Amino acid sequence: MHYRQKLHQVLSYIDNHLQDELTVEILSRQACLSKYHFHRQFYLAFAINLADYVRLLRLKRASYQLAYRNEIRILDIALESGYQSAEAFFRAFKTSFGQSPSSFRKQPQWQPWFDKYRVLTQLRGQRMNERQDETTVKVVDFAKRQVAVLEHRGAPELIGHSIARFIGWRKANNLSPRVSETFNLVYDDPQTCEGQDYRFDLCAAVDVETANGDIEDNEAGVKLREIPGGRCAVFRHIGPDDNLRAGIEYLYGPWLAQSGEQLRDFPLFFQRVSFFPEVGEHEMITDVYLPLR
Structure with missing residues:
Protein backbone atom coordinates (compact mmCIF):
# COMPACT_ATOMS: atom_id res chain seq x y z
CA MET A 1 0.00 0.00 0.00
CA HIS A 2 2.84 2.38 0.87
CA TYR A 3 4.45 1.60 -2.49
CA ARG A 4 1.22 2.37 -4.40
CA GLN A 5 0.82 5.61 -2.45
CA LYS A 6 4.23 6.69 -3.68
CA LEU A 7 3.19 6.08 -7.28
CA HIS A 8 -0.14 7.86 -6.75
CA GLN A 9 1.87 10.86 -5.57
CA VAL A 10 3.50 10.84 -8.99
CA LEU A 11 0.08 10.90 -10.71
CA SER A 12 -0.91 13.92 -8.61
CA TYR A 13 2.36 15.64 -9.43
CA ILE A 14 1.85 15.07 -13.16
CA ASP A 15 -1.70 16.49 -12.96
CA ASN A 16 -0.37 19.63 -11.27
CA HIS A 17 2.65 20.14 -13.55
CA LEU A 18 1.50 19.22 -17.05
CA GLN A 19 2.98 22.42 -18.52
CA ASP A 20 6.35 21.81 -16.84
CA GLU A 21 9.21 19.50 -17.74
CA LEU A 22 8.38 15.95 -16.64
CA THR A 23 11.53 13.86 -16.89
CA VAL A 24 12.09 10.44 -15.36
CA GLU A 25 14.54 12.02 -12.93
CA ILE A 26 11.95 14.54 -11.70
CA LEU A 27 9.12 12.03 -11.40
CA SER A 28 11.15 9.28 -9.76
CA ARG A 29 12.25 11.77 -7.10
CA GLN A 30 8.59 12.50 -6.36
CA ALA A 31 8.09 8.80 -5.62
CA CYS A 32 11.46 8.42 -3.84
CA LEU A 33 12.25 5.56 -6.21
CA SER A 34 15.30 4.85 -8.33
CA LYS A 35 15.21 6.45 -11.78
CA TYR A 36 16.79 3.26 -13.18
CA HIS A 37 13.71 1.18 -12.35
CA PHE A 38 10.94 3.78 -12.31
CA HIS A 39 9.66 3.13 -15.86
CA ARG A 40 9.06 -0.55 -15.15
CA GLN A 41 7.50 0.12 -11.74
CA PHE A 42 5.10 2.67 -13.25
CA TYR A 43 4.04 0.30 -16.02
CA LEU A 44 3.55 -2.65 -13.69
CA ALA A 45 1.38 -0.54 -11.36
CA PHE A 46 -0.79 1.19 -13.98
CA ALA A 47 -0.48 -0.87 -17.21
CA ILE A 48 0.52 2.20 -19.22
CA ASN A 49 3.88 3.58 -20.25
CA LEU A 50 4.88 6.74 -18.35
CA ALA A 51 5.54 8.76 -21.51
CA ASP A 52 2.19 7.66 -22.99
CA TYR A 53 0.38 8.69 -19.81
CA VAL A 54 1.88 12.19 -19.86
CA ARG A 55 1.23 12.58 -23.58
CA LEU A 56 -2.42 11.52 -23.25
CA LEU A 57 -3.04 14.03 -20.48
CA ARG A 58 -1.46 16.86 -22.46
CA LEU A 59 -3.33 15.99 -25.64
CA LYS A 60 -6.64 15.69 -23.78
CA ARG A 61 -6.64 19.38 -22.90
CA ALA A 62 -5.51 20.20 -26.43
CA SER A 63 -8.44 18.19 -27.81
CA TYR A 64 -10.96 20.14 -25.73
CA GLN A 65 -9.43 23.44 -26.76
CA LEU A 66 -9.56 22.45 -30.42
CA ALA A 67 -13.17 21.27 -30.20
CA TYR A 68 -14.66 23.99 -28.00
CA ARG A 69 -12.36 27.04 -28.09
CA ASN A 70 -12.10 28.16 -31.70
CA GLU A 71 -10.63 31.49 -30.64
CA ILE A 72 -7.37 29.81 -29.52
CA ARG A 73 -4.81 29.36 -32.31
CA ILE A 74 -3.54 25.85 -32.97
CA LEU A 75 0.05 27.05 -32.53
CA ASP A 76 -0.77 28.42 -29.07
CA ILE A 77 -2.42 25.11 -28.14
CA ALA A 78 0.68 23.26 -29.34
CA LEU A 79 3.05 25.41 -27.26
CA GLU A 80 0.81 25.18 -24.19
CA SER A 81 0.81 21.39 -24.58
CA GLY A 82 4.59 21.26 -24.34
CA TYR A 83 5.43 21.00 -28.06
CA GLN A 84 8.12 23.19 -29.58
CA SER A 85 6.36 23.61 -32.93
CA ALA A 86 3.03 23.17 -34.67
CA GLU A 87 4.61 20.42 -36.79
CA ALA A 88 5.59 18.33 -33.74
CA PHE A 89 2.10 18.81 -32.29
CA PHE A 90 0.54 17.79 -35.62
CA ARG A 91 2.51 14.53 -35.71
CA ALA A 92 1.75 13.61 -32.09
CA PHE A 93 -1.95 14.44 -32.38
CA LYS A 94 -2.47 12.55 -35.64
CA THR A 95 -0.53 9.53 -34.36
CA SER A 96 -2.72 9.41 -31.24
CA PHE A 97 -6.16 10.07 -32.77
CA GLY A 98 -5.92 9.54 -36.52
CA GLN A 99 -6.94 13.15 -37.24
CA SER A 100 -4.89 16.28 -37.69
CA PRO A 101 -5.52 19.10 -35.18
CA SER A 102 -7.24 21.21 -37.87
CA SER A 103 -9.44 18.28 -38.96
CA PHE A 104 -10.36 17.54 -35.33
CA ARG A 105 -11.28 21.20 -34.85
CA LYS A 106 -13.63 21.10 -37.84
CA GLN A 107 -15.23 17.70 -37.17
CA PRO A 108 -13.97 15.75 -34.14
CA GLN A 109 -14.33 11.98 -34.28
CA TRP A 110 -15.20 11.32 -30.64
CA GLN A 111 -15.61 7.53 -30.69
CA PRO A 112 -11.95 6.69 -31.46
CA TRP A 113 -10.94 9.50 -29.10
CA PHE A 114 -12.85 7.86 -26.21
CA ASP A 115 -11.43 4.46 -27.11
CA LYS A 116 -7.95 5.93 -26.78
CA TYR A 117 -8.73 7.41 -23.36
CA ARG A 118 -10.47 4.35 -21.92
CA VAL A 119 -7.32 3.19 -20.14
CA LEU A 120 -6.89 6.64 -18.58
CA THR A 121 -10.50 6.70 -17.38
CA GLN A 122 -10.16 3.28 -15.77
CA LEU A 123 -6.89 4.19 -14.07
CA ARG A 124 -8.29 7.36 -12.57
CA GLY A 125 -11.46 5.64 -11.43
CA GLN A 126 -9.41 3.00 -9.64
CA ARG A 127 -7.34 5.71 -7.99
CA MET A 128 -10.43 7.47 -6.67
CA ASN A 129 -11.89 4.24 -5.25
CA GLU A 130 -8.89 4.06 -2.94
CA ARG A 131 -9.78 7.52 -1.57
CA GLN A 132 -13.53 7.01 -1.18
CA ASP A 133 -13.50 7.69 2.57
Whole structure:
Protein backbone atom coordinates (compact mmCIF):
# COMPACT_ATOMS: atom_id res chain seq x y z
CA MET A 1 0.00 0.00 0.00
CA HIS A 2 2.84 2.38 0.87
CA TYR A 3 4.45 1.60 -2.49
CA ARG A 4 1.22 2.37 -4.40
CA GLN A 5 0.82 5.61 -2.45
CA LYS A 6 4.23 6.69 -3.68
CA LEU A 7 3.19 6.08 -7.28
CA HIS A 8 -0.14 7.86 -6.75
CA GLN A 9 1.87 10.86 -5.57
CA VAL A 10 3.50 10.84 -8.99
CA LEU A 11 0.08 10.90 -10.71
CA SER A 12 -0.91 13.92 -8.61
CA TYR A 13 2.36 15.64 -9.43
CA ILE A 14 1.85 15.07 -13.16
CA ASP A 15 -1.70 16.49 -12.96
CA ASN A 16 -0.37 19.63 -11.27
CA HIS A 17 2.65 20.14 -13.55
CA LEU A 18 1.50 19.22 -17.05
CA GLN A 19 2.98 22.42 -18.52
CA ASP A 20 6.35 21.81 -16.84
CA GLU A 21 9.21 19.50 -17.74
CA LEU A 22 8.38 15.95 -16.64
CA THR A 23 11.53 13.86 -16.89
CA VAL A 24 12.09 10.44 -15.36
CA GLU A 25 14.54 12.02 -12.93
CA ILE A 26 11.95 14.54 -11.70
CA LEU A 27 9.12 12.03 -11.40
CA SER A 28 11.15 9.28 -9.76
CA ARG A 29 12.25 11.77 -7.10
CA GLN A 30 8.59 12.50 -6.36
CA ALA A 31 8.09 8.80 -5.62
CA CYS A 32 11.46 8.42 -3.84
CA LEU A 33 12.25 5.56 -6.21
CA SER A 34 15.30 4.85 -8.33
CA LYS A 35 15.21 6.45 -11.78
CA TYR A 36 16.79 3.26 -13.18
CA HIS A 37 13.71 1.18 -12.35
CA PHE A 38 10.94 3.78 -12.31
CA HIS A 39 9.66 3.13 -15.86
CA ARG A 40 9.06 -0.55 -15.15
CA GLN A 41 7.50 0.12 -11.74
CA PHE A 42 5.10 2.67 -13.25
CA TYR A 43 4.04 0.30 -16.02
CA LEU A 44 3.55 -2.65 -13.69
CA ALA A 45 1.38 -0.54 -11.36
CA PHE A 46 -0.79 1.19 -13.98
CA ALA A 47 -0.48 -0.87 -17.21
CA ILE A 48 0.52 2.20 -19.22
CA ASN A 49 3.88 3.58 -20.25
CA LEU A 50 4.88 6.74 -18.35
CA ALA A 51 5.54 8.76 -21.51
CA ASP A 52 2.19 7.66 -22.99
CA TYR A 53 0.38 8.69 -19.81
CA VAL A 54 1.88 12.19 -19.86
CA ARG A 55 1.23 12.58 -23.58
CA LEU A 56 -2.42 11.52 -23.25
CA LEU A 57 -3.04 14.03 -20.48
CA ARG A 58 -1.46 16.86 -22.46
CA LEU A 59 -3.33 15.99 -25.64
CA LYS A 60 -6.64 15.69 -23.78
CA ARG A 61 -6.64 19.38 -22.90
CA ALA A 62 -5.51 20.20 -26.43
CA SER A 63 -8.44 18.19 -27.81
CA TYR A 64 -10.96 20.14 -25.73
CA GLN A 65 -9.43 23.44 -26.76
CA LEU A 66 -9.56 22.45 -30.42
CA ALA A 67 -13.17 21.27 -30.20
CA TYR A 68 -14.66 23.99 -28.00
CA ARG A 69 -12.36 27.04 -28.09
CA ASN A 70 -12.10 28.16 -31.70
CA GLU A 71 -10.63 31.49 -30.64
CA ILE A 72 -7.37 29.81 -29.52
CA ARG A 73 -4.81 29.36 -32.31
CA ILE A 74 -3.54 25.85 -32.97
CA LEU A 75 0.05 27.05 -32.53
CA ASP A 76 -0.77 28.42 -29.07
CA ILE A 77 -2.42 25.11 -28.14
CA ALA A 78 0.68 23.26 -29.34
CA LEU A 79 3.05 25.41 -27.26
CA GLU A 80 0.81 25.18 -24.19
CA SER A 81 0.81 21.39 -24.58
CA GLY A 82 4.59 21.26 -24.34
CA TYR A 83 5.43 21.00 -28.06
CA GLN A 84 8.12 23.19 -29.58
CA SER A 85 6.36 23.61 -32.93
CA ALA A 86 3.03 23.17 -34.67
CA GLU A 87 4.61 20.42 -36.79
CA ALA A 88 5.59 18.33 -33.74
CA PHE A 89 2.10 18.81 -32.29
CA PHE A 90 0.54 17.79 -35.62
CA ARG A 91 2.51 14.53 -35.71
CA ALA A 92 1.75 13.61 -32.09
CA PHE A 93 -1.95 14.44 -32.38
CA LYS A 94 -2.47 12.55 -35.64
CA THR A 95 -0.53 9.53 -34.36
CA SER A 96 -2.72 9.41 -31.24
CA PHE A 97 -6.16 10.07 -32.77
CA GLY A 98 -5.92 9.54 -36.52
CA GLN A 99 -6.94 13.15 -37.24
CA SER A 100 -4.89 16.28 -37.69
CA PRO A 101 -5.52 19.10 -35.18
CA SER A 102 -7.24 21.21 -37.87
CA SER A 103 -9.44 18.28 -38.96
CA PHE A 104 -10.36 17.54 -35.33
CA ARG A 105 -11.28 21.20 -34.85
CA LYS A 106 -13.63 21.10 -37.84
CA GLN A 107 -15.23 17.70 -37.17
CA PRO A 108 -13.97 15.75 -34.14
CA GLN A 109 -14.33 11.98 -34.28
CA TRP A 110 -15.20 11.32 -30.64
CA GLN A 111 -15.61 7.53 -30.69
CA PRO A 112 -11.95 6.69 -31.46
CA TRP A 113 -10.94 9.50 -29.10
CA PHE A 114 -12.85 7.86 -26.21
CA ASP A 115 -11.43 4.46 -27.11
CA LYS A 116 -7.95 5.93 -26.78
CA TYR A 117 -8.73 7.41 -23.36
CA ARG A 118 -10.47 4.35 -21.92
CA VAL A 119 -7.32 3.19 -20.14
CA LEU A 120 -6.89 6.64 -18.58
CA THR A 121 -10.50 6.70 -17.38
CA GLN A 122 -10.16 3.28 -15.77
CA LEU A 123 -6.89 4.19 -14.07
CA ARG A 124 -8.29 7.36 -12.57
CA GLY A 125 -11.46 5.64 -11.43
CA GLN A 126 -9.41 3.00 -9.64
CA ARG A 127 -7.34 5.71 -7.99
CA MET A 128 -10.43 7.47 -6.67
CA ASN A 129 -11.89 4.24 -5.25
CA GLU A 130 -8.89 4.06 -2.94
CA ARG A 131 -9.78 7.52 -1.57
CA GLN A 132 -13.53 7.01 -1.18
CA ASP A 133 -13.50 7.69 2.57
CA GLU A 134 -12.48 11.29 1.85
CA THR A 135 -15.97 12.10 0.49
CA THR A 136 -17.78 14.59 2.75
CA VAL A 137 -21.57 14.75 2.27
CA LYS A 138 -23.87 17.55 3.51
CA VAL A 139 -27.65 17.97 3.36
CA VAL A 140 -28.69 21.38 2.00
CA ASP A 141 -31.76 23.23 0.73
CA PHE A 142 -31.30 23.78 -2.99
CA ALA A 143 -33.07 26.84 -4.45
CA LYS A 144 -34.96 26.09 -7.68
CA ARG A 145 -33.44 27.21 -10.97
CA GLN A 146 -34.96 27.93 -14.35
CA VAL A 147 -32.59 26.46 -16.90
CA ALA A 148 -32.06 26.30 -20.63
CA VAL A 149 -31.67 22.60 -21.47
CA LEU A 150 -30.13 20.75 -24.37
CA GLU A 151 -30.89 17.03 -24.18
CA HIS A 152 -28.18 14.58 -25.12
CA ARG A 153 -29.65 11.25 -26.17
CA GLY A 154 -27.31 8.54 -27.37
CA ALA A 155 -23.88 7.08 -26.64
CA PRO A 156 -21.86 8.89 -23.93
CA GLU A 157 -18.89 8.84 -26.30
CA LEU A 158 -20.76 11.22 -28.62
CA ILE A 159 -21.65 13.83 -26.01
CA GLY A 160 -18.92 16.08 -27.39
CA HIS A 161 -21.15 16.96 -30.35
CA SER A 162 -23.97 18.01 -27.97
CA ILE A 163 -21.55 20.08 -25.89
CA ALA A 164 -20.33 21.94 -28.99
CA ARG A 165 -23.93 22.69 -30.02
CA PHE A 166 -24.81 23.92 -26.53
CA ILE A 167 -21.71 26.14 -26.32
CA GLY A 168 -22.71 27.70 -29.64
CA TRP A 169 -26.22 28.41 -28.33
CA ARG A 170 -24.88 29.91 -25.10
CA LYS A 171 -22.50 32.19 -26.98
CA ALA A 172 -25.28 33.36 -29.30
CA ASN A 173 -27.46 34.18 -26.28
CA ASN A 174 -24.75 35.79 -24.11
CA LEU A 175 -25.02 33.07 -21.46
CA SER A 176 -21.40 32.23 -20.86
CA PRO A 177 -20.52 30.33 -17.65
CA ARG A 178 -19.26 33.61 -16.20
CA VAL A 179 -22.83 34.98 -16.05
CA SER A 180 -24.92 31.79 -16.04
CA GLU A 181 -24.59 28.77 -13.74
CA THR A 182 -23.91 25.46 -15.46
CA PHE A 183 -25.73 22.24 -14.52
CA ASN A 184 -26.05 18.67 -15.82
CA LEU A 185 -29.00 16.36 -15.22
CA VAL A 186 -27.68 12.80 -14.96
CA TYR A 187 -30.44 10.29 -15.69
CA ASP A 188 -28.39 7.17 -16.41
CA ASP A 189 -25.19 5.38 -15.46
CA PRO A 190 -23.05 5.21 -18.62
CA GLN A 191 -21.59 1.86 -17.52
CA THR A 192 -24.96 0.11 -17.18
CA CYS A 193 -27.05 1.85 -19.85
CA GLU A 194 -27.11 0.85 -23.50
CA GLY A 195 -25.46 3.59 -25.53
CA GLN A 196 -28.48 4.59 -27.60
CA ASP A 197 -30.63 4.89 -24.45
CA TYR A 198 -28.21 7.09 -22.48
CA ARG A 199 -29.73 10.40 -21.28
CA PHE A 200 -27.78 13.44 -20.08
CA ASP A 201 -28.96 17.09 -20.08
CA LEU A 202 -26.74 20.15 -20.49
CA CYS A 203 -28.18 23.14 -18.63
CA ALA A 204 -27.54 26.86 -18.17
CA ALA A 205 -29.42 28.96 -15.62
CA VAL A 206 -31.60 31.68 -17.16
CA ASP A 207 -33.58 34.66 -15.93
CA VAL A 208 -37.18 33.78 -16.80
CA GLU A 209 -38.22 37.44 -16.92
CA THR A 210 -35.48 38.18 -19.42
CA ALA A 211 -36.52 35.15 -21.44
CA ASN A 212 -40.17 36.29 -21.28
CA GLY A 213 -41.09 33.01 -19.62
CA ASP A 214 -39.84 30.86 -22.47
CA ILE A 215 -37.02 30.26 -24.95
CA GLU A 216 -37.49 30.92 -28.65
CA ASP A 217 -37.44 27.96 -31.02
CA ASN A 218 -33.86 27.33 -32.08
CA GLU A 219 -31.88 24.96 -34.28
CA ALA A 220 -29.93 23.66 -31.29
CA GLY A 221 -33.14 22.30 -29.72
CA VAL A 222 -32.63 24.14 -26.41
CA LYS A 223 -35.76 24.31 -24.21
CA LEU A 224 -36.77 25.94 -20.92
CA ARG A 225 -37.02 23.64 -17.89
CA GLU A 226 -36.76 23.83 -14.11
CA ILE A 227 -34.55 22.17 -11.54
CA PRO A 228 -36.92 22.09 -8.54
CA GLY A 229 -35.90 23.34 -5.14
CA GLY A 230 -35.74 21.09 -2.12
CA ARG A 231 -33.52 19.08 0.17
CA CYS A 232 -30.44 17.51 -1.42
CA ALA A 233 -27.40 15.59 -0.31
CA VAL A 234 -24.33 17.18 -1.86
CA PHE A 235 -20.62 16.57 -2.00
CA ARG A 236 -17.92 18.61 -3.72
CA HIS A 237 -15.69 16.76 -6.15
CA ILE A 238 -12.35 18.31 -7.11
CA GLY A 239 -10.65 16.73 -10.09
CA PRO A 240 -11.54 15.12 -13.43
CA ASP A 241 -14.87 13.51 -14.27
CA ASP A 242 -13.04 10.18 -14.55
CA ASN A 243 -12.99 10.17 -10.72
CA LEU A 244 -16.67 11.06 -10.15
CA ARG A 245 -18.02 7.53 -10.11
CA ALA A 246 -16.54 6.50 -6.75
CA GLY A 247 -18.12 9.46 -4.95
CA ILE A 248 -21.51 8.82 -6.57
CA GLU A 249 -21.41 5.15 -5.60
CA TYR A 250 -20.57 6.13 -2.03
CA LEU A 251 -23.50 8.59 -2.03
CA TYR A 252 -26.03 6.01 -3.30
CA GLY A 253 -24.56 3.20 -1.21
CA PRO A 254 -23.00 3.60 2.26
CA TRP A 255 -24.04 7.21 2.83
CA LEU A 256 -27.71 6.73 1.89
CA ALA A 257 -27.98 3.50 3.93
CA GLN A 258 -26.46 5.10 7.02
CA SER A 259 -28.31 8.44 6.75
CA GLY A 260 -31.85 7.03 6.79
CA GLU A 261 -32.81 9.53 4.06
CA GLN A 262 -35.19 8.76 1.18
CA LEU A 263 -34.75 9.74 -2.45
CA ARG A 264 -36.96 12.28 -4.21
CA ASP A 265 -38.34 11.68 -7.71
CA PHE A 266 -35.78 13.78 -9.58
CA PRO A 267 -32.48 12.69 -11.08
CA LEU A 268 -28.99 13.20 -9.73
CA PHE A 269 -27.51 16.47 -10.99
CA PHE A 270 -24.19 18.30 -11.15
CA GLN A 271 -23.33 21.96 -10.81
CA ARG A 272 -20.14 22.77 -12.66
CA VAL A 273 -18.37 25.38 -10.54
CA SER A 274 -15.21 25.40 -12.63
CA PHE A 275 -14.45 23.18 -15.55
CA PHE A 276 -11.96 21.94 -18.10
CA PRO A 277 -10.27 23.33 -20.17
CA GLU A 278 -10.56 26.75 -18.48
CA VAL A 279 -8.76 25.15 -15.53
CA GLY A 280 -6.62 22.03 -15.36
CA GLU A 281 -8.48 18.78 -14.79
CA HIS A 282 -7.05 18.51 -11.27
CA GLU A 283 -8.64 21.92 -10.49
CA MET A 284 -12.14 21.16 -11.79
CA ILE A 285 -14.89 21.67 -9.18
CA THR A 286 -18.18 19.79 -9.48
CA ASP A 287 -20.93 19.82 -6.84
CA VAL A 288 -22.92 16.56 -7.00
CA TYR A 289 -26.56 16.79 -5.79
CA LEU A 290 -28.83 13.88 -4.86
CA PRO A 291 -32.46 15.05 -4.35
CA LEU A 292 -34.03 13.95 -1.04
CA ARG A 293 -37.57 13.96 0.35
